[in-house]
Amino acid sequence: xxxxxxxxxxxxxxxGNDKSIKCEQNLGHDTMYWYKQDxxxxxxIMFSYNNxxxxxxxxxxxxxxxxxxxxxxxxxxxxxxxxxxxAVYFCASSQLAxxxxxxxxxxxxxxxx
Amino acid sequence: xxxxxxxxxxxxxxxxxxxTLDCTYDTSDQSYGLFWYKQPSSGEMIFxxxxxxxxxxxxxxxxxxxxxxxARKSANLVISASQLxxxxxxxxxxxxxxxxxxxxFGSGTKLNVKP
Numbered sequence: 397x398x399x400x401x402x403x404x405x406x407x408x409x410x411x412g413n414d415k416s417i418k419c420e421q422n423l424g425h426d427t428m429y430w431y432k433q434d435x436x437x438x439x440x441i442m443f444s445y446n447n448x449x450x451x452x453x454x455x456x457x458x459x460x461x462x463x464x465x466x467x468x469x470x471x472x473x474x475x476x477x478x479x480x481x482x483a484v485y486f487c488a489s490s491q492l493a494x495x496x497x498x499x500x501x502x503x504x505x506x507x508x509x
Numbered sequence: 510x511x512x513x514x515x516x517x518x519x520x521x522x523x524x525x526x527x528x529t530l531d532c533t534y535d536t537s538d539q540s541y542g543l544f545w546y547k548q549p550s551s552g553e554m555i556f557x558x559x560x561x562x563x564x565x566x567x568x569x570x571x572x573x574x575x576x577x578x579x580a581r582k583s584a585n586l587v588i589s590a591s592q593l594x595x596x597x598x599x600x601x602x603x604x605x606x607x608x609x610x611x612x613x614f615g616s617g618t619k620l621n622v623k624p
Binding site: 440 | 612
């Protein structure tokens with residue numbers, strides 16, 4: 397009965413590859429997010445989706461694209477992976493957009509070699 | 510510009526003592542929310558406590574309380590009766606409630622609880 401789940405937990409891949417990380421929430425929340433946590437533990441929001449509409453798009457490379465087939469899923473696709481993409485990626489969800497507590501997935505540790 | 514500032518990269522506290530983790534924020538909005546999250550060494554992010562900018566009373570959740578001083582723009586987390594399991598990174602965060610939905614995290618404070 398995991399609230400927010402992500403797969404895979406670990407992802408090791410080579411530069412130039414394309415990969416996806418999946419996220420699902422069973423909380424019935426309206427908004428989902430993707431965060432990137434770098435090696436210095438700094439968390440930065442990348443995207444959020446509210447009722448399948450993109451409402452935040454921080455200045456991330458367009459190699460990153462969020463895809464939401466329905467309200468419970470927000471997948472992250474990354475094309476042409478680079479060394480600097482190595483990080484932990486967290487998915488999160490909240491009932492409201494912004495002013496509400498967020499529930500995080502377990503994270504996906506991406507390593508690009 | 511830094512929206513959330515956590516000035517303590519690392520802290521130590523003796524088990525069973527109280528500890529305060531500092532957080533200051535920068536915003537010109539009237540309506541916003543402040544959050545604290547805990548990240549243990551296992552990596553997951555755990556929500557701890559929330560304070561709305563219009564809430565008159567400080568938020569409390571069990572051993573966690575948020576010392577909200579609006580005029581000083583500070584939202585310090587107080588953990589009472591520290592336990593060994595409290596050793597973790599703690600992140601302060603802020604959202605703008607009606608300003609479409611920026612969510613900012615501080616750089617974190619690593620708390621070590623000593624037995």
